[in-house]
Amino acid sequence: xxxxxxxxxxxxxxxxxxxxxxxxxxxxxxxxxxxxxxxxxxxxxxxxxxxxxxxxxxxxxxxxxxxxxxxxxxxxxxxxxxxxxxxxxxxxxxxxxxxxxxxxxxxxxxxxxxxxxxxxxxxxxxxxxxxxxxxxxxxxxxxxxxxxxxxxxxxxxxxxxxxxxxxxxxxxxxxxxxxxxxxxxxxxxxxxxxxxxxxxxxxxxxxxxxxx
Amino acid sequence: xxxxxxxxxxxxxxxxxxxxxxxxxxxxxxxxxxxxxxxxxxxxxxxxxxxxxxxxxxxxxxxxxxxxxxxxxxxxxxxxxxxxxxxxxxxxxxxxxxxxxxxxxxxxxxxxxxxxxxxxxxxxxxxxxxxxxxxxxxxxxxxxxxxxxxxxxxxxxxxxxxxxxxxxxxxxxxxxxxxxxxxxxxxxxxxxxxxxxxxxxxxxxxxxxxxx
DNA sequence: GCACAATCGATAAATTTTTATCGATTCTTA
DNA sequence: TAAGAATCGATAAAAATTTATCGATTGTGC
Numbered sequence: 001x002x003x004x005x006x007x008x009x010x011x012x013x014x015x016x017x018x019x020x021x022x023x024x025x026x027x028x029x030x031x032x033x034x035x036x037x038x039x040x041x042x043x044x045x046x047x048x049x050x051x052x053x054x055x056x057x058x059x060x061x062x063x064x065x066x067x068x069x070x071x072x073x074x075x076x077x078x079x080x081x082x083x084x085x086x087x088x089x090x091x092x093x094x095x096x097x098x099x100x101x102x103x104x105x106x107x108x109x110x111x112x113x114x115x116x117x118x119x120x121x122x123x124x125x126x127x128x129x130x131x132x133x134x135x136x137x138x139x140x141x142x143x144x145x146x147x148x149x150x151x152x153x154x155x156x157x158x159x160x161x162x163x164x165x166x167x168x169x170x171x172x173x174x175x176x177x178x179x180x181x182x183x184x185x186x187x188x189x190x191x192x193x194x195x196x197x198x199x200x201x202x203x204x205x206x207x208x209x210x211x212x
Numbered sequence: 213x214x215x216x217x218x219x220x221x222x223x224x225x226x227x228x229x230x231x232x233x234x235x236x237x238x239x240x241x242x243x244x245x246x247x248x249x250x251x252x253x254x255x256x257x258x259x260x261x262x263x264x265x266x267x268x269x270x271x272x273x274x275x276x277x278x279x280x281x282x283x284x285x286x287x288x289x290x291x292x293x294x295x296x297x298x299x300x301x302x303x304x305x306x307x308x309x310x311x312x313x314x315x316x317x318x319x320x321x322x323x324x325x326x327x328x329x330x331x332x333x334x335x336x337x338x339x340x341x342x343x344x345x346x347x348x349x350x351x352x353x354x355x356x357x358x359x360x361x362x363x364x365x366x367x368x369x370x371x372x373x374x375x376x377x378x379x380x381x382x383x384x385x386x387x388x389x390x391x392x393x394x395x396x397x398x399x400x401x402x403x404x405x406x407x408x409x410x411x412x413x414x415x416x417x418x419x420x421x422x423x424x
Numbered sequence: 425g426c427a428c429a430a431t432c433g434a435t436a437a438a439t440t441t442t443t444a445t446c447g448a449t450t451c452t453t454a
Numbered sequence: 455t456a457a458g459a460a461t462c463g464a465t466a467a468a469a470a471t472t473t474a475t476c477g478a479t480t481g482t483g484c
Contacts, residue, residue, distance in 0.1 A: 011441065017410040021394040035461065042396075048443060051462070064449045064461045087416045096315050100308035101408065106369075106392055110409040112416065150416055157318075174415050180318055182233040184254075192415045194408075196313065197322040198229040203386050203404045204299045204324065204362055223471065247431065260473060263432070276431045276480045 012053045013081075018043055019053070020077050027070045035067030083111040088148050090172075092163050093155035094119035094133045097178060101152060103129035115146060120159070136166065143170040150174045157181045224265045225293075230255055231265070232289050239282045247279030295323040300360050302384075304375050305367035306331035306345045309390060313364060315341035327358055332371070348375075352382040362386045369393045 022043055026034055036054065040047040054068060055061070057080040062068040078084065089107075091098045094117045102117045119125065120136040127133060134142060142148070151167045153160060153175055160179035167175055174190040177183055180198070183191050234255060238246055248266065252259040266280060267273070269292040274280040290296065301319075303310045306329045314329045331337065332348040339345060346354060354360070363379045365372060365387055372391035379387055386402040389395055392410070395403050 009441070013414075017407060017414075018394070018405065020410075021392060021405070021407070025394045037461080042394075046443065047461095048445095049441090052442090055463070062462055063451090064463095065451045065459080067461070081413060082416065083413060085416075089412065089416075096312035100312040103308050104408065106409045107412065109392075110413040112409065112412055150412065152412070176412055176415050180233060180321075182230075182237045182254075190415060192411060193230065193233070194411060195229060195233070196316065196406075197318045197324065198232075199404060199406060200301065200319065200324055200362065200364070200388055201293060201295060201322045202225075202229075203388050203402060204294065204297075204301075221471070249431080258473065259431095260475095261471090264472090267433070274432055276433095276478085277429080278481080279431070 008056050012056060015045070015053055016057070016077050016081055019050075020074065020081070023070050023074050023077070027074060032070060033063070033066040033068065034070055036062070038067070083109075086111050086113060087150060088113045088115055088146050089150040089152060090115060090139070090143065090148050091117035091152045091154060092119075092136075092139070092167060093117075093153060093159070094124040094128070095154060095156070098152070098154035099128045101154065102131050102133075112150075114152070115148070116142065120155075120163075136163075139166060140170040143172055148172055150176065153177045153179060155179060220268050224268060227257070227265055228269070228289050228293055231262075232286065232293070235282050235286050235289070239286060244282060245275070245278040245280065246282055248274070250279070295321075298323050298325060299362060300325045300327055300358050301362040301364060302327060302351070302355065302360050303329040303364045303366060304331075304348075304351070304379060305329075305365060305371075306336040306340070307366060307368070310364070310366035311340045313366065314343050314345075324362075326364070327360070328354065332367075332375075348378065351378060355382040355384055360384055362388065365389045365391060367391060 019039065022039060023034070036050040037047045039045070040050045051062070054073065057076050058068065058073060059076050060069070060072060089112055091102050091114060094102070098117055102114060107114055114131070116131055117128065117133045118136050118139050119133055122135060125133050125135050149172065151172045151174070153163060153167065155163045157179045160177065160181045161183060164175060164177070164183045164185065168185055168189055173188065175183065175185070176192050176194055178194050178196065180195045185191055231251065234251060235246070248262040249259045251257070252262045263274070266285065269288050270280065270285060271288050272281070272284060301324055303314050303326060306314070310329055314326060319326050326343070328343060329340065329345045330348050330351050331345055334347060337345050337347050361384060363384045363386070365375060365379065367375045369391045372389065372393045373395060376387060376395045376397065380397055380401055385400065387395065387397070388404050388406055390406050390408065392407045397403055
């Protein structure tokens with residue numbers, strides 16, 4: 001209800017990746033149409049909710065008796081999520097996790113180019129999986145030249161805030177933070193916390209319910 | 213409102229890790245008390261919401277004029293999130309990401325022991341960062357003997373469902389899935405999707421707003 | 425010792441999100 | 455070609471969540 005553009009709730013957005021994963025799986029099996037009830041059942045949601053979500057992003061309504069056309073729906077969701085707008089990203093911190101992410105090739109499917117990593121330690125400079133690892137000092141220059149908009153922060157917790165400041169100083173406006181630390185950033189910079197341990201702990205909670 | 217135990221909303225639970233990160237940061241700076249208004253400002257929430265959240269988990273009410281005692285609050289939140297119940301976990305898939313997570317030491321702070329990794333390829337068997345990598349066949353036996361409750365799945369997408377089935381067959385009831393695939397699991401098994409690419413794409417969306 | 429300022433907790437209002445109900449559409453099949 | 459079944463979309467109701475308001479509490483400083 002902000003001004004007149006979005007009107008799509010945050011909760012709906014957060015379910016889109018799940019739809020996308022599911023639909024791609026079905027498409028891979030050769031299925032062409034899927035009903036809201038089937039999606040709801042497999043994803044553990046309500047059919048009405050699924051219909052409402054899909055109505056918001058689908059360019060064509062579902063067909064009665066068939067359901068939604070999977071191929072079309074995948075395109076619509078990808079478009080909605082912005083996977084067609086290419087974005088350049090870098091990794092800051094070329095330790096184990098940083099190198100693993102640098103070598104990961106799945107980002108290309110989501111409109112993201114991870115072009116390089118940076119590390120303060122000269123020993124880490126070089127290349128991983130065909131992608132370069134630069135010394136930290138070169139971040140501002142390379143970031144600006146390549147229009148980097150996102151940084152993936154994989155340094156140890158003690159180095160996180162300092163690295164964060166350098167990222168902000170380099171003009172990068174979004175940070176995906178793997179360090180388990182709260183980052184102080186100026187207004188306008190987005191931070192997403194990806195604390196693996198917290199995620200895992202959440203899952204444990206779910207799994208154990210609240211029983212011993 | 214389920215029966216009479218929880219009464220804590222999902223939204224509240226999801227904010228707890230953010231509080232925890234923030235409070236630990238302040239504690240590290242030597243601060244002893246913090247007001248709901250300060251937390252709200254730094255975390256981009258409303259002060260009333262913060263008070264409501266904290267009232268649900270805090271063992272002692274906040275002091276007027278001072279705020280909440282940080283040390284106590286950290287304990288309460290950790291207790292609430294179950295970081296005191298130790299849980300054993302394993303990694304399935306000892307590729308780059310799996311090895312990076314295996315070497316990561318941050319889990320111990322959250323009540324999680326990652327005791328080993330498993331891989332279908334004999335070439336990967338051995339040890340990483342002092343922790344063993346076993347062949348996949350040994351998963352059922354080791355899982356049962358060590359009361360493993362959580363598996364971290366880091367295999368390539370094409371192997372994900374099969375590995376998932378083996379995990380379930382080994383009696384593990386919770387899976388943290390890094391493969392960008394929808395997993396089919398029997399009722400009662402919890403799956404948490406940690407799709408790095410999706411997370412990153414979400415962040416890009418936030419960063420770009422909805423402008424080009 | 426007393427007025428003041430800061431903060432909390434509780435109740436109430438507003439908003440958002442989820443769930444339910446129902447008529448309309450479209451394909452299948454006899 | 456007409457009846458029937460499955461599914462959709464829209465509207466309405468219910469539930470949950472967020473935000474606002476207000477009196478109560480507790481130190482501080484004069």
